[in-house]
Amino acid sequence: MIGRHTTLIVWAVLGAVVVAGQLTAVLSKGRFPGLGTVVGRVTTYRVGRYLLVVAWMWLGWHAFAR
């Protein structure tokens, strides 16, 4: 049975991976794409852009209104 402590450690590791990836992207000066580049690529497709905006809207409503 996984407890709260282990769950939080996994979240922290996942967060650290994302931060490390972003730092790598910044330090590589564009040779390695950051999350922003990946999201930017998704938004070049109209459907991808709408899906991400709807996901953002849901996140805000879920987190701050309901």
Place this chain on the structure above:
Amino acid sequence: MTLGRWWMGAIAALGFVYAVLASFTRPFTGGADVVTAVPLVVAVLVTARSTWELRRSHEREPGVGEIDAAPRRKRRGIVWTAPILAGAGWELYCFVNLPRAAHPTLSSLLDILDATRAGKAVAFASWLVLGWFLVTV
């Protein structure tokens, strides 16, 4: 969408003040509904406008460097699939397992941040920045 430095500063200041204002609201109240709905309406309008601008910009010819570099960057972007899938999988695992205190989801972690006024202002400001990035990128 290209904005001048003055406009960007004004929008950032407005977003910061708005996030502080939002931190005074509590979920499940009319005030929280209104303060959250306003950015959603703005996002719909800006998305419609930027989609129209994107369609116009596709009419121009791409530069030589853009054609050569794009496929290589595209392959490297696949690296992000692993952490995104791992995060989604872990969120799903936490969501289906109870009690929530032992298996906090991202929402639960966000609730901890939202518990203080400063934390909620930071969370709301981050959400606004993310939204601005999504509708203008």
